[in-house]
Amino acid sequence: MYRAIILIGILFLTSSAIAPSYPCSIDLPAGERISCSKEVSAVVRPAGSVRTDTIKMRGMRFSPKIIEIAAGDTVLWVNDSNNWHNAELEDGSYATPLIKKGETVRRRFDKPGIYKYYCQPHKFMGMKGTIIVR
Numbered sequence: 001m002y003r004a005i006i007l008i009g010i011l012f013l014t015s016s017a018i019a020p021s022y023p024c025s026i027d028l029p030a031g032e033r034i035s036c037s038k039e040v041s042a043v044v045r046p047a048g049s050v051r052t053d054t055i056k057m058r059g060m061r062f063s064p065k066i067i068e069i070a071a072g073d074t075v076l077w078v079n080d081s082n083n084w085h086n087a088e089l090e091d092g093s094y095a096t097p098l099i100k101k102g103e104t105v106r107r108r109f110d111k112p113g114i115y116k117y118y119c120q121p122h123k124f125m126g127m128k129g130t131i132i133v134r
């Protein structure tokens, strides 16, 4: 009996944790705005196909600054500049180590949502980016 109650509790907690919750629009550093639907649309790619999208760290910015990928895809940050950079999600859930010139770091994004991130050493210079996972 107790096991059943605990199991139901776990299922409830898990389902509420998985339930999507992300804003309909986000504010970007330059004052631009992105609109997005509350319901994230289905993955566009055929089942089983994933890909890697590259974000270059160039000068004091991420290029592209905003990228849209499908759930399950991988982002590859490539440091193409002489400075050391990193990428940290604003919610604090993930941070790359410092990436030197010519080095790369990759991370897979499985959960749809809007991930805003910044470079810790150059955040004050506006080195920020956004990854939209559909």
Ligand SMILES: [Cu+2]
Pocket (backbone or CB within 6 Å): 060, 083, 084, 085, 086, 119, 120, 121, 122, 127
């Ligand atoms: Cu940087």
